[in-house]
Amino acid sequence: RNPSFSVKCRIGANMVWQAEKDGILTKGKEIVDATSGNTGIALAYVAAAHGYKITLTMPETMSTERKRLLRGLGVNLVLTEGSKGMKGAISKAEEIVASDPNRYVILKQFENPANPAIHQQTTGPEIWNATEGKVDVIVAGVGTGGTITGISRYIKQDQGKQIISVAVEPKESPVITQTLNGEEVKPGPHKIQGIGAGFIPKNLDLSLIDRVEQVSSEEAIATARRITA
Secondary structure: OOOOOOOHHHHHHHHHHHHHHOOOOOOOOEEEEEOOOHHHHHHHHHHHHHOOEEEEEEEOOOOHHHHHHHHHOOOEEEEEOHHHHHHHHHHHHHHHHHHOOOOEEEOOOOOOOHHHHHHHHHHHHHHHHHOOOOOOEEEEEOOOOHHHHHHHHHHHHHOOOOOEEEEEEEOOOOHHHHHHOOOOOOOOOOOOOOOOOOOOOOOOOHHHOOEEEEEOHHHHHHHHHHHHO
16 A cells, blocks of 8 residues: 555555546646655656656755656656755745646645545554554654644544644754744754655644654664664
């Protein structure tokens, strides 16, 4: 169920399915979105399966492996200035679509409701069933916010169980913590790819977040290396 080997497979498929259902994405149209990697890889798989061309924008600071894989999957990859982060990639995607709105369809993973919806419909129920409802804490890194929002909605709202939902963000760019504390939001550069976009995504329902954990880039990298050693 995750052919491109990440949780983003689900949102890639559902955003395309929903756009087709709504009549927004039709034959001859080209998919556009901003990505740091995994959603783009998922969208590339779905685009190929459905016969769509796809253009993705990505900060130039993302890994060489992701860039090569996306190009290998047939993506027209447009790199954006690394210092502008995901906001820069999003702006470029919007610019591309504005240049020919009859040709391009932007999916907007950070605010597309089809993103958290698929986790509420599938990921949440799978976790619930696998644990026989004996789940107390959900921990998820926050990129678009779709995973933690969708799972939390299913367990807290649909099943009525008050679990603890823990959002993980980069220590160098603690925008969720700052927002919840009513502080000035000051995003910063970090090395954890896939989370910490530097802003609060519309798909992140802060009312569902019970706790925030901050992880430094060094800690994340060291842990990843230890796991794969």
